[in-house]
Amino acid sequence: MQTYDVVIVGGGISGLSAAYTLFKRGLEVLVIEAGAEVGGAMKSVTSPEGYIFDCGPNTLATKEPRMWAQFADLGLTDHMVVSGRAGKRRYFLKDGKPLEIPNDPIGMARMQHVSWAGKLRVLREPFVPRQTGSDESVAGFFGRRIGPEVMTRMIDPFVAGVYSGDPAKMSIKATFPAIWEAEQRAGSVIKGFLKKPKDAAAKSAVKGPKMRSVTFSFAGGIATWPKAIARTLGPQRVWQQSRVSDLFHEAGIWRLVVERDGSATTVETRAVILATPAYVSAELVADLDAQAAAALRGIPYSSMAVVNLGYRRSQVAHPLDGFGVLAPSCEGRNFLGLLWSSSLFPPFAPAGRVSTIDMMGGSLNPIRDEQTREELIAQAIADNEAVLGASGPPEVVNFSRWPKALPQYNFGHVERIAALERLERARPGLYFVGSYRGGVGVPKCWKNAVELADRVAGTFVGQPERIATE
Numbered sequence: 356m357q358t359y360d361v362v363i364v365g366g367g368i369s370g371l372s373a374a375y376t377l378f379k380r381g382l383e384v385l386v387i388e389a390g391a392e393v394g395g396a397m398k399s400v401t402s403p404e405g406y407i408f409d410c411g412p413n414t415l416a417t418k419e420p421r422m423w424a425q426f427a428d429l430g431l432t433d434h435m436v437v438s439g440r441a442g443k444r445r446y447f448l449k450d451g452k453p454l455e456i457p458n459d460p461i462g463m464a465r466m467q468h469v470s471w472a473g474k475l476r477v478l479r480e481p482f483v484p485r486q487t488g489s490d491e492s493v494a495g496f497f498g499r500r501i502g503p504e505v506m507t508r509m510i511d512p513f514v515a516g517v518y519s520g521d522p523a524k525m526s527i528k529a530t531f532p533a534i535w536e537a538e539q540r541a542g543s544v545i546k547g548f549l550k551k552p553k554d555a556a557a558k559s560a561v562k563g564p565k566m567r568s569v570t571f572s573f574a575g576g577i578a579t580w581p582k583a584i585a586r587t588l589g590p591q592r593v594w595q596q597s598r599v600s601d602l603f604h605e606a607g608i609w610r611l612v613v614e615r616d617g618s619a620t621t622v623e624t625r626a627v628i629l630a631t632p633a634y635v636s637a638e639l640v641a642d643l644d645a646q647a648a649a650a651l652r653g654i655p656y657s658s659m660a661v662v663n664l665g666y667r668r669s670q671v672a673h674p675l676d677g678f679g680v681l682a683p684s685c686e687g688r689n690f691l692g693l694l695w696s697s698s699l700f701p702p703f704a705p706a707g708r709v710s711t712i713d714m715m716g717g718s719l720n721p722i723r724d725e726q727t728r729e730e731l732i733a734q735a736i737a738d739n740e741a742v743l744g745a746s747g748p749p750e751v752v753n754f755s756r757w758p759k760a761l762p763q764y765n766f767g768h769v770e771r772i773a774a775l776e777r778l779e780r781a782r783p784g785l786y787f788v789g790s791y792r793g794g795v796g797v798p799k800c801w802k803n804a805v806e807l808a809d810r811v812a813g814t815f816v817g818q819p820e821r822i823a824t825e
């Protein structure tokens with residue numbers, strides 16, 4: 356039987372980042388990935404015409420020096436594509452047209468997304484009484500603190516773009532814990548951010564060099580990163596097309612049943628990290644802890660479709676001079692955002708061409724099984740015609756359907772995660788990581804996984820060599 360220090364189930368960015376960190380700390384690791392390729396949601400394709408299409412996540416933003424160091428270590432630095440000025444210019448839809456969001460105070464004061472009354476209401480935030488209580492919806496919280504108009508016009512499209520969520524159902528405490536905590540501590544979000552607690556101020560004082568946030572991808576698309584990790588770990592440490600179907604804990608040893616090459620094999624390990632989506636982790640721990648399994652099953656996922664379209668430049672009237680346009684739900688559109696990927700990353704379209712990404716669906720407007728690929732593509736083409744002045748058919752189309760796209764941090768999320776924490780304490784050597792815990796964006800998944808791996812590696816310090824192999 357094969358034995359390991361740590362087995363990581365799931366080869367998305369969470370699992371791979373954890374595995375890579377543990378590997379660099381000298382531990383014997385194995386990643387088990389069900390799919391034919393690593394990367395999970397991070398999928399990229401290159402069309403025969405030379406377009407690079409990201410099928411899931413499409414932009415990364417970080418100011419983490421440690422992530423940069425990892426890219427250097429993986430030999431990825433020269434393959435990075437960093438967005439220029441376009442990355443800073445963002446639009447929200449207003450009356451069916453993209454309207455730029457200013458990012459300086461004078462521009463903010465003048466912006467037309469919100470009325471004067473709406474803007475003045477934001478200035479009252481420090482005087483709005485604190486609401487104590489266990490939790491509140493994202494819509495309720497921001498509506499109360501900065502007013503319903505800014506909530507509807509500015510927060511809603513952001514929440515839709517990042518979480519594909521329903522602000523009336525999302526938990527403020529789980530989705531924006533720092534903002535919730537600022538109100539609890541200082542009675543106002545603005546005051547709370549201006550006056551950090553002493554220990555947070557001390558922590559930031561001892562941190563290493565500060566970096567500005569950079570928006571980036573890789574020359575071959577976003578999947579370049581997980582593939583580079585898998586390549587460095589090597590096929591002996593990353594099993595693809597291998598599905599974990601069962602998990603046992605006996606006498607301090609974890610045993611995993613893996614379906615691989617048409618048969619079932621068992622691997623033994625001292626520690627196991629479940630880096631699978633919540634609904635998969637639920638079934639793997641169902642026999643260990645029914646409560647934790649129910650908590651994991653209770654995390655809903657939004658459904659989405661992503662349509663990448665490639666056009667000749669002359670076909671699109673809009674200058675596409677930015678990141679893209681996000682749609683507040685009050686605009687009544689099918690899409691969450693239309694992103695201008697070749698403006699952000701020019702190598703993603705051949706010369707004289709542009710590419711766009713239509714992100715459709717989400718919790719408020721889910722993609723239904725009966726909506727066909729053709730219908731959704733036709734919808735995306737119509738969106739580009741109406742909003743960006745595109746004319747004629749695109750020369751290339753790429754379509755991806757995500758029935759379970761993003762976990763929703765809805766009411767009860769904090770309690771669900773507490774059930775996992777109880778199981779982790781009860782079963783030493785079992786850990787949960789992934790986009791349903793601590794943030795959905797790739798950089799958050801990466802950070803949570805690396806920090807978890809540091810903690811797991813710490814438990815091996817001073818331990819005897821790994822368990823005997825038969």
Ligand SMILES: Cc1cc2nc3c(=O)[nH]c(=O)nc-3n(C[C@H](O)[C@H](O)[C@H](O)COP(=O)(O)OP(=O)(O)OC[C@H]3O[C@@H](n4cnc5c(N)ncnc54)[C@H](O)[C@@H]3O)c2cc1C
Binds near residue numbers: 414659789
């Ligand atoms: C459409 C879309 C757009 C997004 N856009 C952005 C964006 O622009 N920027 C951003 O930062 N984030 C974005 N995100 C979010 C981000 O991509 C994800 O949250 C993140 O990639 C999740 O990584 P993960 O490793 O936690 O999970 P996953 O990527 O889901 O990986 C889990 C892995 O587990 C494997 N697995 C499942 N069951 C088993 C089993 N039984 N045995 C073995 N393996 C198993 C799966 O095959 C999968 O590879 C987007 C997500 C989607 C879906």
